[in-house]
Amino acid sequence: MTQERSECTEDEARKSNVDVQELKTESLPKEKVDGSSTCGIYVQSDTQAPPPCRQAKRRRTSDSAMNENVSETEHREEKERANAPESVADEFNVPPKREKPAVIEERTGLIQFRVVTNDNKPESLVILTGLKHIFMKQLPKMPREYITRLVLDRNHWSMAIVKRGLQVVGGITYRPFPHREFAEIVFCAISSSEQVKGYGSHLMNHLKDHVKDVSPIKHFLTYADNYAIGYFKKQGFSKDISLPRSVWVGYIKDYEGGTLMQCTMVPRVRYLEIHDFLATQKRMIQARISSFSRSHIVYPGLDVFKQGKKDEKRDITSQASKVEMIVQPNEVPGLRESGWTPEMDELSSRSKRGPHFAVMRHILVELNGHASAWPFVVPVNANDVPDYYTVITNPMDLSTMESKLENNQYETVDDLVKDAQLVFDNCKLYNPASSPYAKCAVKLEKFLYERLPQWKQAAGLAV
The missing domain is CATH 1.10.1200 (Non-ribosomal Peptide Synthetase Peptidyl Carrier Protein; Chain A)
Incomplete structure (x- = not known):
């Protein structure tokens, strides 16, 4: 016991x-x-x-x-x-976003973001050495000696993602130019085994907030290779360089085959809270739209479609069933509030094309496809024939006829034929009868009047 x-x-x-x-x-x-x-x-x-x-x-x-x-x-x-409220997002009731693993790991203490430089402290040298190995592995085309020299250079700073035991899994090396208000990102890499956790974007957000807090720097410049352009675009970088050349030329390192990109930071934005900021902004805009819009209101469905049982056999072709299924537009909930008027139904029921559009379209296609139609396809160029529009006061051509047809300016086939006849008459008036242009007009005119009765008859029109 x-x-x-x-x-x-x-x-x-x-x-x-x-x-x-x-x-x-x-x-x-x-x-x-x-x-x-x-x-x-x-x-x-x-x-x-x-x-x-x-x-x-x-x-x-x-x-x-x-x-x-x-x-x-x-x-x-x-x-x-x-x-x-814990954040701005909670204050405006913004639904929380699913956090990335990098954010969760930082909050739980699995990772931390350390800003270091070569200050001869043992801990700083351990982190810089680990960061150097990450860059060498992820940037194999870059000379190892060059990476070592820049990472350990006292003019450069680095922000590293560090796990327990000073294990470096990624980072950014940059050189600040405070008097020029910009910084050059020299190296940026994440360990290949950690690239699916959102470390890259979270690291860049940390760097932006840190640089804004400790220096007057407002811009980032970097040379990105073809594989890194997509990443930098997602972080707010652009190929359009708005910073004057006199500010950065001669200060940053020029890389052959790289693309120069720039990121200008917004002073009042906290990049680590960018999701809450954008979500709140979106919610406020939607609330403003909802104050004078009714698009967010959901009305119940129509009961007419719920009538009858599934096992009931109904003759849907009968007149009674058709009458039961008729619903007046003004009875649909919310339709009138959306701005609907009876005149809208009348406009929508009108045919956009005339009853003879198809046959007239066929006539124009046949005329354009004729071998003698080439002089009449487009309007006469006044630069080539200076006095043409002095002699011909009412010009016409096949392309103009197509435009008029598309704009419903021909009510009947005869109206179309009148414009076609105008094309032939203008040609024979301006050109001698022995010219190739006049001969083409005669051939095309003969073709039109020979085929016109057949086209009308096929369309059910009086010949």
Whole structure:
């Protein structure tokens, strides 16, 4: 009995010990237990666990105090969550977006973003060495000595994604020019095993916010190869360089075969919160549209389509069934509110083409396809024949006839034939009878009047 109670006491004490550790961890303001921080600053926690309890009385006292502290902490946190929105998105009731693994891993402390330079500190050199190996592996065409020289250059800074144990999985090396208000991104790479977690975009957002906070830099410039152009476009970079050449020429490194791209940062935008910002903006625009639009209102369906049972046999061809299925447009909910008027139905029921459009279209196709139609396809060029429009006051050609037909300017076939006759008469008036143009007009005119009765008869028109 004594042995069982002793084991139970030790087990419960160990459980109490773990719970107290978790309570102390939750009471920390921002820093992670493993030494990481959401802002990329490494903070080592020196919180130590209390010694194990071995007496039942002390265990009960510890459990009671712990439960009171936990209840008080949970009550305070619930009250804060209920009274204050956590973000702008919560304030405007924007539905949360599914977070990328990179965001979740940073929040849980699996990764952190470290800004380092060659300051001769051992930790910085370890991170820069790991970052150098990432660049060498992901950029095989770049000389190794060149990568090493730039990463370790004291004029360059690097933002690295670091896991526990200073394991580098990606990063960006850049050179700032504060007096020129721009920075050059020299290298950017993520480990191949980590490229599906959204590290690249999250890293760039961190870099933008960091550079804006610590310097007057407003622009990024970089030379991107063909494989990286798509990535940089997604991060807001463009091939259109708006920065004056006098600002950056001679300062950045020129790479053969690379494409120069620029990104101009928006001062008031927090890029790590860009999703909430855009979602809130979209919601406000939709709310503004809904204030004077009715497109968001959903009306119930028509009951007329629900009548009858599936097993009922109905003669849908009967007049009674047809009458039952008739629905007046003004009875459809929301149709009149959308701006519908009876005149709209009349306009939509009108035929866009005349009754003789098909036959007239066929006549024009036949005329254009004739071997003698080439002088009459387009209007006469006044530059080639300066006095033509002085002699011919009412010109006509086949392309003009096609335009008039498409615009419903011919009511009957005879109207079309009159314009065709005008083409022939103008040609014979301006050109001598022995000219090739006049001969073409005679041949095409003969062809038209020989085939016209057949075309009319095929269309059911009086000959």
